[in-house]
Amino acid sequence: MEFYFAPMEGITSYTYRNLHHRFFGGVEKYYTPFLSPSAENGLSTRELKDVLPENNGEIRPVPQLLVNHPEGFLKGARLLRDLGYREINLNLGCPSGTVTAKKKGSGLLMYPEELDALLDRIFSDPMVTGGEILVSVKTRIGKNSPEEWPQLMEIYNQYPIYELTIHPRIQKDFYKNHPDLEVFSSALEASKNPVVCNGDIFTAADYRRFREQFPAVERIMLGRGLIMDPELGEKLLKIEAEETGMDRVCKRTEDGPDLARLRQFHDALFEAYGELMSGDRNVLFRMKELWAHMIVQFPHSPKLEKRIKKSTRLSEYTEAVNELFKEAGHGL
Ligand SMILES: Cc1cc2nc3c(=O)[nH]c(=O)nc-3n(C[C@H](O)[C@H](O)[C@H](O)COP(=O)(O)O)c2cc1C
Structure with missing residues (x-):
């Protein structure tokens, strides 16, 4: 099994990816x-910063593009190819209203003909047919209804998609309800391209359940689960190693959260954001976004949670985080 780190706007920029890779193992690819x-200008300065090889250390992430026209995709892909990237991912899953209104992300799923035309143009470009870049796709199973899926599957099957990541929700779900495993199961059977599964694998127990149901799946993309528990990839690899007898490099193999390491990771992120961003507000905004997920690893403490959420100064924030770690048993 291979585990990929999902793209997460506002969280997994290069600083987060590099530090996750430095402190934790278990992730084969980062997006x-x-x-x-x-089409005219390619990537913005901020976007370029996220993919510049010098900002990505030893990781070569997979850049993801969100477009509704082939020219934008190809312009971005050329630029990324010249920076040394080989795989490029097309976003057909983003559920945000402002994105879908522009027929981007999962908004394009409602227009199968336009989607087909976009893929046709991308996959007939010499850069793709000549194998200079590999195009992967990340998709939801429909805009308004899972009944849209069979037609979408037919379209995807016409192209040599390097990997098809399926998040089996429709746009209207956002992150509510549950992944539709029936549709996922049919997709797994029907897809001519390799499938990556994505959605709601947050713990080792979720993984075991999923694997029992879908033993043929070889690649899983983890999003919120890895933000909640940055060790999740290692834990799941450990299960694999136990069950298959194959050992892969794990930076840590004992059970239970490694609070000391989590603290070091947190502090390194906090420091890096402090150096990169101007103003406490921006740093705190980033850190609070993380805590919205990471908090589940800590003993339930609504008071401390609130103090983190409400902090407006770095010192207030740090004090609350210190207490949270202390309550969890770190530094005692
Ligand atoms: C805060 C946040 C930001 C996200 N940003 C992106 C993104 O930039 N591109 C994308 O394809 N998906 C994005 N997603 C969706 C995730 O990649 C993933 O598909 C989703 O969280 C479901 O997987 P999970 O249940 O493992 O978290 C985002 C999700 C969240 C919660």
Whole structure:
């Protein structure tokens, strides 16, 4: 099994990816949050920063593009190819209203003919037919109804998609309800391209359940689960190693959260954001976004949670985090 780190706008920029890779193992590939290249100008300065090789250390992430026209995709892809990237991911899953209104992300799923035309143009470009870049796709199973899926599957099957990541929800779900495993099961059977599964694998127990149901799946993309528990990839690899007898490099193999390491990771992120961003507000905004997920690893403490959420100064924030770690048993 291979585990991929999902693209997460506002969280998994290069600073987060590099530090996750430094402190934790278990992740085969990292995806960048979506980049929206324009046909005229390519990537913005901020977007370029996220993919510049010098900012990505030893990781070569997979850049993800969010477009509704082939020119933007190809312009971005050329630029990324010249920076040394080989795989490029197309976002057909983003559920945000402002994105879907522009027929981007999962908004394009409602227009099968336009989607087909976009893929046709991308997959007939010499850069793709000549194998200079590999195009993967990340998709939801429909815009308004899972009944849209069979037609979408037919379209995807016409193209040599390097990997098809399926998040089996429709746009209207956002992150509510449950992944539709019936549709996922049919997709797994029907897809001519390799499938990556994505959605709601947050713990080792979720993984075991999923694997029992879908033993043929070889690749899983993890999003919120890895933000909640950055060790999740290692834990799942450990299950694999136990069950298959194959050992892969794990930076840590004992059970239970490694609070000391989580603290070091947190502090390194906090420091890096402090150096990169201007103003406490921006740093705190980033850190609070993380805590919205990471908090589940800590003993339930609504008071401390609130103090983190409400902090407006770095010192207030740090004090609350210190207490949270202390309550969890770190530093005692
Ligand atoms: C805060 C946040 C930001 C996200 N940003 C992106 C993104 O930039 N591109 C994308 O394809 N999906 C994005 N997603 C969706 C995730 O990649 C993933 O598909 C989703 O969280 C479901 O997987 P999970 O249940 O493992 O978290 C985002 C999700 C969240 C919660």
